[in-house]
Amino acid sequence: MPLTPLPLPGADLAFDARWLPADEADALLALLRGTIPWEVHRIRLFGREHPAPRLSCWIGDPQASYRYSGTRFEPRPWPDALQPLRMRLERELGIGFNSVLANLYRGGSDAMGWHSDDERELGETPVIASLSLGATRRFVLKHRTDADRRLALELPHGSLLVMAGQTQRHYRHALPRTARTVGERLNLTFRHVEAVRLRAARRTG
Template identity: 70%
Template sequence: MVLAPVPLSDAQLRFDPHWLGPQEADMLLASLQHRLPWEVHRIRLFGREVDSPRLSCWIGDPDARYRYSGTLFEPHPWPEALRPLRERLQSTLGVEFNSVLANLYRDGSDAMGWHSDAEPELGPEPVIASVSLGATRRFALKHRDDPSRKLTLQLPHGSLLVMSGATQRHYRHALPRTARLIGPRINLTFRRILATAR
């Protein structure tokens, strides 16, 4: 299991498609899908509030509050199932993660639009560790200044993608809809919320 660099100019990406073993990934998917307090987050889009096209749960240490799209999210406490994963990521990456955004994509019609994880709470060069569980989905990146510079990755069950350095400053990313009949997917994006930015 090796986090291999993904070549992309102006970005720092590392990827392991088999970071979690199949049995561990299966157990984690089943536990989180049925035990997290999933909710529909309201987001601001083109000046109006709409329901996000997925279910979400913001989890973290008590002071890891996060403002996204005009809404301040208070963290749910860490579930027992995520504690070993958090510790393993911290050991692997040398980053003290204090929060994770869990997103549940129920089928191919649930999606995430183009955006960057560039909120002030994350700092200028955040490390975002993204663990995927369930159905394989397509993850797209596009350069802010030159849309011809783009990349698409397939994120399978148990994979880990790490975005760091200037990635969020130079690129936007998305999880597009698909017409294919696919099952649910859970994505866990571990982050560090900076105390100075809260």
């Protein structure tokens, strides 16, 4: 079943709430939860470093170095379990992905603040394919200058959200904290780092 476009002016969004069947999503979550080498990334806010409120791992091809928030990340090797997903996404979306950021949200107090995936290594119109596993969490987008342009979306287990076109130029997005009791959520955001730009600028999210 093709992805369903989402109506948001100035953005290019598509969504499938059941992109990965439940049994495959269950198995993948259990496998990745125990095999990815999770770590706490440091982020820079207002000139000071803080531990990110989640566990993360930058994964990719050897040349897919990524720099954001003042830190350069060298990619960990691709786990075998992610290769079939990578190939399926490339086939369905017609995009080559050479990297993925894995984030593990351990509960409602783990979150992702407002940001855009607009680093130069990702190109002018990056395609970000975001697969959610585990607990359903609320994902929000807001326009950079027009407060009336917003979208809130529940991302359930096995769902796929694709952000493309001018989305990162026009919008910021976040995964807010919640006071509700929620289980773990594992998120995989597949992307393509442009190695030529990286070598020239040594500069990603």
